[in-house]
Amino acid sequence: MVAPERRRRLTISDVAKHAGVSKAAVSKVIRNDYGVSEAMRDRVQRAIDELGYRPQAAARALRGRSFTIGVLMRHIGIPFYAEIMTGLVDQLAESDYQAIMIQGGTRDKTEKRALDALIDRQVDGILTIAPMVGRTQLEQVAREIPTVVLGRHNRSPAYDSIVDDDRIGSELVMDHLIALGHRRIGHITFHQEHGRTADQMPRIRAETYERVMRDHGFADEIAVAATSYSEEGGYDGARELLSRAPRPTAIFAGSDEAALGVLAALHEAGLSVPGDISVAGYDNTRLAAHPNIALTTVNQDGDVMGRMAGRLLLERIEGRTSAVHFSVIPSLVVRRSTAAPRPCPADTGTQMPSE
């Protein structure tokens, strides 16, 4: 019982022999290096094509580049991340670089392990999407490898960053709701304990919410549920907001995930959307678009972000050392989850569903 002979892979030497030239010459052709005659190029290229040779990334990595971009994300099941990847892959398609992804999970330890794994695999550039790891550590990574951080407002001169302009996005939502006639608008935010590693994003959305409320003279109506951006957080937050009297006529959830939780809570409470309450989210996930959900939300152009990430990484690999911070302007997507509040003769005294 012998293991089947695992066919040896073609090497650059095979190509060199087949073309009757040196390894170095083949290498030069592959890398489009200077000092190759037209005849040599043709000859080697023909040999490569005939044999179907592809260089081995590991060997290249050992000496120079691995032609690999590593992307670190918490989980893969997130449609927005998929969009980012689409943009990134598109951008890299014309280069020789390939994007690989790795899951960091939601624990510091697993994320660290994943990040190390990318570094150990000699990737030429790293894109981290909404990482949990602290700035200091990111800077350390960035010193070794070109790095782009997406979705964290935590700037650093050591790495490039790409963020959505959350201030503008939140204003879009609030202006929309207020234009519809709402004034008792609740907000669900993400409460982070650790100020150290916390990102400013939820804070920006919450602050903008409060500012706009105040600007319109609705300071007394400000109602924030500080739970989390998860579906569960949205559910809990919604129940908290609903327990107020009078209850809000609209809820601006800090994320679509949370908005889904809000919808679930409203559904459970027997309240209709947007009849009884309008709901808006943030992120324009794919679920938000489904007719049964039809959530008004803020669209961050993940495709553009991913594309930009690819460009910044390639630039860094080419040698740029100054940091670039890119801000993407989001847009509002109005769907059926928001409408004018139900006209009410008396503005107070709406009945609550009994607990």
Add this chain to the structure above:
Amino acid sequence: MVAPERRRRLTISDVAKHAGVSKAAVSKVIRNDYGVSEAMRDRVQRAIDELGYRPQAAARALRGRSFTIGVLMRHIGIPFYAEIMTGLVDQLAESDYQAIMIQGGTRDKTEKRALDALIDRQVDGILTIAPMVGRTQLEQVAREIPTVVLGRHNRSPAYDSIVDDDRIGSELVMDHLIALGHRRIGHITFHQEHGRTADQMPRIRAETYERVMRDHGFADEIAVAATSYSEEGGYDGARELLSRAPRPTAIFAGSDEAALGVLAALHEAGLSVPGDISVAGYDNTRLAAHPNIALTTVNQDGDVMGRMAGRLLLERIEGRTSAVHFSVIPSLVVRRSTAAPRPCPADTGTQMPSE
């Protein structure tokens, strides 16, 4: 303007020097190889810890293993894939292997490129999730690298495969609908032109549907819309089925994606679910669980599948050469999208919404 000195990475030689031993000794300790005294192990381990050394995967790959498992998937935004990854990562957590993912996209060419990229990066094992590439090519890959194919019924002695038992899953749905009292049940299937690379999965689901219908004496009620498993396919398929008179009282969509399209079409047609029509899907995606959708569907345990994939790959890497084909028994998740058909005095003559 000089680029900042990029700090040289620690190598095995640094560790050896620091511990006052040979490179080979350090290598042995790292790999838990035979022929290392207790004293040596301690000494080297201490040096590794003190310096914070981590071996470089590229260098290891060149000689032996890269300790990397490559996962090829079409897109990352699919919750079911996320579950698979969770299982896989869990399974690999105790080993020294790391899973990386790569997007193959939906075109043959891009998928091929992604697959090559994994091979060029010397991964020790490959998991392909519902690949488009033909069996012959998969077999060729499998000859070079341990391979597990998930989600294709296309078996081969060259690689392991993991599939959901679609026959059982489809029976679960059909039995459920029939037990509720339905007999005019429509089905939406995925029509594939290219028999060559086509997978049998949609065929199995469709055939099981027809068989169960016949077994219950409902052969005359068989109604299949051959579109696709996408949301759009579901939408088109539903409209096709609705145009029949009498229209079905239940629709079994071959996938949740398609089921979502069905819901959208029904919503548009002003039909209520499950009041007018029951809808069932297949896959138990995350959307299916949301209260606003609450889709009855078939759950494939992605976690178990991913875990199994990891185990099979590790076994193959350890030297197993015989093929294993693993079938996961799915389960039915009953939600609010299915109910008994509306009692009707006359079974025919239900009015259609005008087109």
Add this chain to the structure above:
DNA sequence: TCGCGTACGTAGACCGGTCTATGCAAGATA
């Protein structure tokens, strides 16, 4: 013809690990 610069091609070191072959010492066996 000589000297020199330029263009092109190659030999061989090198990257950081693994792995084989070998050395060496201590204990077992003849």
Add this chain to the structure above:
DNA sequence: TATCTTGCATAGACCGGTCTACGTACGCGA
């Protein structure tokens, strides 16, 4: 005592690329 085994440590080849340093041929001006 001589030989053999066993356990442990090491030197150095090796993986498949890249890259430096050098050799060679050719063109051109003096």
